[in-house]
Amino acid sequence: MGGYPGETTDFRATLLDRLPYAVGIVLVATYVTFFLMTGSVLLPAMATVLNLLSLSVMFGCLVWVFQDGHLSGPLGFTPTGSIEPSIPVLMFCVAYGLSMDYEVFLPARVTEEHQRTGDTVRAVGEGIRRSAPLITAAAGILALSFLSYATSGVVFLKELGIGTALTIPVDATLVRVVLLPVTMRLAGRANWWAPRPLRRFRVKEAPARAPGNRADSPGGEDGPGGEDVLRREYV
DSSP, rough: OOOOHHHHHHHHHHHHHHHHHHHHHHHHHHHHHHHHHHHHHHHHHHHHHHHHHHHHHHHIIIIIIIITOOOOOHHHHOOSSOOHHHHHHHHHHHHHHHHHHHHHHHHHHHHHHHHHOOOOHHHHHHHHHHHHHHHHHHHHHHHHHHHHHSSSSSSSHHHHHHHHHHHHHHHHIIIIIIIIHHHHHHHGGGGGGGOHHHHHHHHEEEEOOTTTTOSSSSSSGGSSSOOEEEEEEEE
16 A cells, blocks of 8 residues: 555654654653763653653643643634654653753752752751752743644644643642642651662762852851852762
């Protein structure tokens, strides 16, 4: 069988055959990178599960709006009862990459604070305080930027814009600022555990105070006594 139906069938078959390899490469690469940043085997797994929750919002939006045809009138398109196979793959790459950006902001601050104090509860609270404004601002800008695609007359761009614009706020609020901190507090010391053979690969931020800098100096750790200087050591 030739023509467009045959080409579409071959394309879908090839896409599904290679999809597990592509997803596996993305997950393994992000897991390894995240482990090298945090030194934990639990936090990368936690990040992956939470990213999948964010992606489920995006895929649910695609099915409900563009496959089932809800809101097709206000959005100005004709539903076909299906979605182009390349759209979910492309949106997976875009949404997963964006969600990993937010995933890095908060755990990076939490990891730094935990390495400085050794207190997980305090580290989570301080991490939220320091990264939440950045996450909120970045999410708002990105969501508005992608939402502009909804005005396009091309259904492909509508799907990309609306799906991503809905995923970003959910990922930046419900997932990153609620579910991730709660999960980290419940995990406690398990957040920072790693098998002994893997500990030598992680990077530790060792605090080294500048001369005259004391935690009990006027103004606290960030007061006139100076600022903490972090020395990067490989352990």
